[in-house]
Amino acid sequence: MGYMTGWRISDMLGLKRADLDLTAGTAVTRAEDNKGNRDELVKLHPVVVEHLRTLPSFDPHVFPWNHNRTVLQRQFATVQEAAKIRMPCDAQHKHSRFCYVYGFHDLRRAFATMNADKLTPDALQALMRHKSYSTTQVYINMSRQMDAAVASLHVPEVLRKAVAP
Numbered sequence: 001m002g003y004m005t006g007w008r009i010s011d012m013l014g015l016k017r018a019d020l021d022l023t024a025g026t027a028v029t030r031a032e033d034n035k036g037n038r039d040e041l042v043k044l045h046p047v048v049v050e051h052l053r054t055l056p057s058f059d060p061h062v063f064p065w066n067h068n069r070t071v072l073q074r075q076f077a078t079v080q081e082a083a084k085i086r087m088p089c090d091a092q093h094k095h096s097r098f099c100y101v102y103g104f105h106d107l108r109r110a111f112a113t114m115n116a117d118k119l120t121p122d123a124l125q126a127l128m129r130h131k132s133y134s135t136t137q138v139y140i141n142m143s144r145q146m147d148a149a150v151a152s153l154h155v156p157e158v159l160r161k162a163v164a165p
Contacts, residue, residue: 002104004048004159006111006128008035009072009104015062025049029129036129047159073103109139116143 001012007029014033021027025044031037044052055062065072085101112128116139119127125136 001048001051002107003111004045005042006108006115007042008108009069010034012063013061013065016060017057017062018060020052020062022049022053034129036131040129042127042129076102076104112136112139113143116140 001007002009005012011029011034014030015027016030019028019030025046027042027044029040029042031039034040052062057064080101108128112124115127116124121133121136121140124139125133128136128139130136
């Protein structure tokens with residue numbers, strides 16, 4: 001969901017089932033859970049909607065997490081380790097003695113970069129929920145520099161799966 005929505009981890013962890021409309025393909029991110037401090041209705045991609053449909057739970061949150069963020073980052077690192085995702089670790093991705101390849105904010109940056117050339121600046125700003133257009137412009141400029149490289153990137157099969165409208 002992080003990669004396909006560009007949501008911050010606080011948005012995802014704060015998402016309540018009552019704020020999710022899988023029929024309409026929308027979700028509300030609440031002011032108390034997001035950096036923008038505002039409620040927003042966000043349209044979700046059909047791939048995200050289909051994955052969310054598979055998450056049964058009695059918890060009011062879509063992604064219940066009763067631990068701190070450090071534990072979450074460690075669990076994400078464990079998943080990456082199990083998937084044999086290994087790259088040299090730099091200072092940006094080092095938390096105490098735990099090192100991981102990708103953090104949750106990396107998924108957000110990837111969403112912005114990969115979609116900057118596919119969306120209007122206004123649409124990208126709205127989906128990213130940036131307050132400032134200059135923040136969105138950074139991703140647009142980066143995208144323009146990387147268009148040729150992106151065209152040759154590998155797309156995981158799970159993301160290629162056609163989803164019926």
